[in-house]
Amino acid sequence: MKPFTYARPDEASDAVAALVADPDARFLAGGTNLLDHLKLGVVEPSQLVDVNRVTSTEITELDDGTLRIGAGVANSDLAADSRVRRRYPAVAAAILAGASGQLRNMASTGGNLLQRTRCPYFADATTPCTKRSLDEACSAREGWARYHAILGASESCIATHPSDLAVALVAVDAQVQVLGPDGARTIPIGEFHRLPGDDPTRDTVLEHGDLVTAVDLPAPAPAVTNSTYRKVRDRASYAFALVSVAAGLEVRDGVVADVRIALGGVAHKPWRATTAEAALRGRPATDEEFRAAITAELEAAEPVESPLGGNAYKIPLVTGTVVSTLRGLAGGTS
Amino acid sequence: MTTTIPLSITVDGEQRDLDVDPRTTLLDALRERLAVTTPKKGCDHGQCGACTVLVDGRRVLSCLTLAVAKDGADVVTANGLAPDGGSHPVTEAFLANDAFQCGYCTPGQVCSAVGAIDEARRGMPSAATADLAGDDVVLDRAEIAERMSGNLCRCAAYVNIVTAVEEAASR
Numbered sequence: 001m002k003p004f005t006y007a008r009p010d011e012a013s014d015a016v017a018a019l020v021a022d023p024d025a026r027f028l029a030g031g032t033n034l035l036d037h038l039k040l041g042v043v044e045p046s047q048l049v050d051v052n053r054v055t056s057t058e059i060t061e062l063d064d065g066t067l068r069i070g071a072g073v074a075n076s077d078l079a080a081d082s083r084v085r086r087r088y089p090a091v092a093a094a095i096l097a098g099a100s101g102q103l104r105n106m107a108s109t110g111g112n113l114l115q116r117t118r119c120p121y122f123a124d125a126t127t128p129c130t131k132r133s134l135d136e137a138c139s140a141r142e143g144w145a146r147y148h149a150i151l152g153a154s155e156s157c158i159a160t161h162p163s164d165l166a167v168a169l170v171a172v173d174a175q176v177q178v179l180g181p182d183g184a185r186t187i188p189i190g191e192f193h194r195l196p197g198d199d200p201t202r203d204t205v206l207e208h209g210d211l212v213t214a215v216d217l218p219a220p221a222p223a224v225t226n227s228t229y230r231k232v233r234d235r236a237s238y239a240f241a242l243v244s245v246a247a248g249l250e251v252r253d254g255v256v257a258d259v260r261i262a263l264g265g266v267a268h269k270p271w272r273a274t275t276a277e278a279a280l281r282g283r284p285a286t287d288e289e290f291r292a293a294i295t296a297e298l299e300a301a302e303p304v305e306s307p308l309g310g311n312a313y314k315i316p317l318v319t320g321t322v323v324s325t326l327r328g329l330a331g332g333t334s
Numbered sequence: 335m336t337t338t339i340p341l342s343i344t345v346d347g348e349q350r351d352l353d354v355d356p357r358t359t360l361l362d363a364l365r366e367r368l369a370v371t372t373p374k375k376g377c378d379h380g381q382c383g384a385c386t387v388l389v390d391g392r393r394v395l396s397c398l399t400l401a402v403a404k405d406g407a408d409v410v411t412a413n414g415l416a417p418d419g420g421s422h423p424v425t426e427a428f429l430a431n432d433a434f435q436c437g438y439c440t441p442g443q444v445c446s447a448v449g450a451i452d453e454a455r456r457g458m459p460s461a462a463t464a465d466l467a468g469d470d471v472v473l474d475r476a477e478i479a480e481r482m483s484g485n486l487c488r489c490a491a492y493v494n495i496v497t498a499v500e501e502a503a504s505r
Contacts, residue, residue, distance in 0.1 A: 006339060006356035006402050028403065035359070035398040036379050048356065050403055080458040086467045096461040100484020101450055102383060105392045106399070237461065237483035 001038050005047045012054040012179050012211060019049060019209040020181050027051050027211060029072065029108040032099075033115040041125045042116075042132065055110060055213060059083070065219025068177075071110030071212045075165070076101070078109055087220045090227035090246045094168035097231040100238050110212035113166050113176070113192065116203065117159035117268075118240050120144060130156040131200045145306040147242065150298075150314050152267040157200030158304055160265050161193055162240050164231060167264035169215065170272050171246035172224045177214040180207065189215075193269030200268070223248035223258035230325045230334075231264070232317060241265035243318045249329035251285045261294075261322060266301075266314060273297045276322070285330040287323055294322040339402050345370055346414025354401045360409070361385045361396035372411035372441045376486070383485035386442035386449075387411050393449025395484075412441035415448060424448050424502040433498035435489035443485045447499045450481040454503065473503045 009015045019025045024046035028034060037043045056070025059081050067083055078084060079095040099107065121127045121139035128136035140148055140158050148158040166189070174189040193204050206212075227248030233239040244264035250257045259280045261273035276297040283289045298319065303312035328334025338353035345368060352367050361378075364370040364387075376384030378397045385397040388410040396409075415422035424447045427433070434440045454460075454471040462480035463471060471477065478499045479492070487495065 001357045004356060005337070006400070008403075028400070031400060031403065032380060032395070032398050035400065038357070039379065048400070052403065076453070076458060080456075082467075082469070085459065089466050092459065092466055093461070096459060096463075100383065101453065101460075101481050102386055102393050102395045102446065102484050103380065103398075105449075106394050237480050 001041075002044045004045050006050065007047060008050040008053055010053055012051075012213065015049050015051050015054050016179055016181060016209050016211050018047070019211075022047050023208060025049055029055065029111040030074070030106040032103050032107045033111065037116065037123075040123055042123060051211060055108070055211075062216075067217040069109050069215045069217065071108060071177075071214055073109045074105055075099070075107045075109065075112060076104040078165075079104070084217075087225055088168075088172055088217055088227065090168040090171055090224070090229045090248060091165065091217065093229035094164040094231075094244075094246060097229055097241075097244070098164040109165075109215055112163055113169075113212065113215070114204065114206075115163055118147065118162045119159040122159060131159055131196075134199065134201060140306075141304060142306060144308045145304040145311055146309040147240065147265070148304055148311050149267045150301040150303050150311055150318075151263075151271050152195040152269070153302065153304075154196045154198065154200070156198060157196035157268065159196065159200065159268055161203070161267070161269050163270070164229065164241065164244060164264060166193065167244055167262045167270040168227075168229050168246040169217075170262040170270040171227060171248055171260040172220070173218055175216040175218070176212060177216060178206065178210050179213050180210040184213070186216075189270075190272055196268045203268075221248075221250070221258060223250040223260055226250060226329055227260065228325060228329060230321055232321055243314050243321055245318070245321050245325045246270075247322065247325045247329060249285070249326055251330055254284055256280045256283055256285050256289070259326070261297075261326075263318060263322075266318060273322075275300075285326075287327060290323045290326045291319065294319050341401055341405050343401075343404060343406070344408045346409070346411055356400065356402050358401045359397055360387070360389075360399040360401045360404055363401040364396065364409070364411070370411060370413075372413040373445075374438055374441060376439065376442075381486070382439070382442075383446055384439050384442040386445045386485065388445055388449060391452070393446050410445070412444040415444070422448065423505050424451070424499070427498040427502035428495070431494045431498040431501065432491075433494040434487070434491050439485060439487045439489075443482070443487065443495060446482060446485045447495075447502065450478070451499070451503045454481070473500065475500060478503075
């Protein structure tokens with residue numbers, strides 16, 4: 001590990017200023033992903049700016065019913081909050097589907113959104129990776145692509161975003177509060193993460209020095225209160241998603257009044273299934289309609305064929321998982 | 335040369351002062367600087383749980399924690415769980431139920447179990463909790479397996495580990 005200096009400011013503006021003054025400085029929150037990358041040589045910062053004194057660890061309810069989650073709230077505390085569990089069940093379930101008890105105690109809300117892909121070539125500094133350096137090539141396209149993207153990928157990168165929480169936040173239309181060099185701003189979660197395009201080094205729209213200060217959950221619509229998260233993985237616990245679904249459903253008189261579908265493990269960002277949602281609104285809440293809607297969404301899928309294992313299996317896996325999850329939310333057996 | 339940073343932490347009830355390079359993990363500070371070898375280095379990447387300790391009462395991975403970030407913290411290893419060097423009920427349950435073979439993962443398993451039992455008593459849910467909106471957690475075998483999934487045992491003593499945690503939680 002290359003040497004770095006350590007700073008622990010008492011004001012958020014000082015933390016932002018420290019990064020602005022040093023292009024190679026990084027924020028440190030829970031550290032669960034960053035420490036791993038420091039050891040692997042994936043990142044080599046000059047300075048770590050500890051933000052644990054400047055990010056809130058409180059969850060507060062605003063006058064308009066918004067639930068504001070401080071960026072420093074531990075994942076385990078977020079999942080345990082009774083308001084989150086009752087009003088936004090997909091959010092609590094998504095957190096609990098990820099990592100381990102120890103990691104959830106350490107990982108912060110802001111850091112969860114900013115974790116990097118688990119593409120094995122990204123984590124292995126001895127293999128080429130466009131996400132580490134635009135001068136290199138993607139090793140996954142011709143390599144071990146089983147965990148990789150089927151939607152929205154580019155020639156340069158087929159990595160997926162690993163966060164479970166972020167998928168649920170997309171389904172409930174969360175807003176990310178950011179403090180940057182020019183002041184505070186709000187970014188809808190659906191616009192927070194990027195597709196790789198020709199610059200896969202950037203996972204989000206944040207600029208250097210932007211600090212996530214809070215995540216806002218808007219007052220829950222009925223489809224958010226009736227929501228859940230379903231994750232499919234290689235083992236029953238403590239594994240990243242092959243695919244996952246955050247879904248919410250409101251049915252009136254047998255007809256879909258409102259539906260939210262966000263997919264994990266399929267793209268460089270949490271994938272809001274807007275085509276499927278549009279196809280379902282106003283339609284009967286039946287398996288046939290659910291299947292037709294997600295099939296329409298996945299027409300854009302471009303699975304990777306690779307000698308070391310491709311990912312075409314994700315298309316039927318997403319289809320079945322979405323149908324089953326929506327059936328459960330409609331009152332049937334999931 | 336990197337400048338070192340002064341650090342003061344409590345380890346198993348004893349205050350310890352030292353200067354650390356900012357790169358030092360809490361695990362390395364404990365083992366290599368303070369000769370507290372109870373937490374073990376397994377993977378050193380947060381995948382195995384052998385380094386689990388309690389920091390300010392919560393179970394965490396000491397290999398993914400920077401020591402400098404924990405100035406002033408109360409650190410408890412498996413050796414300091416019971417007051418006055420006594421034996422903790424979770425440790426006793428591990429012994430009574432043969433919940434280990436080689437023992438390398440055991441200090442991490444024990445600390446994790448203490449943390450997991452405390453989390454369940456405080457009503458914190460897990461992925462195995464049937465009613466997410468409920469306030470009570472029943473620590474059955476499925477709950478224990480899920481809550482302990484961050485602790486790997488290469489001897490695969492899992493069946494007895496779950497029994498030990500079940501027994502300790504019921505006391």
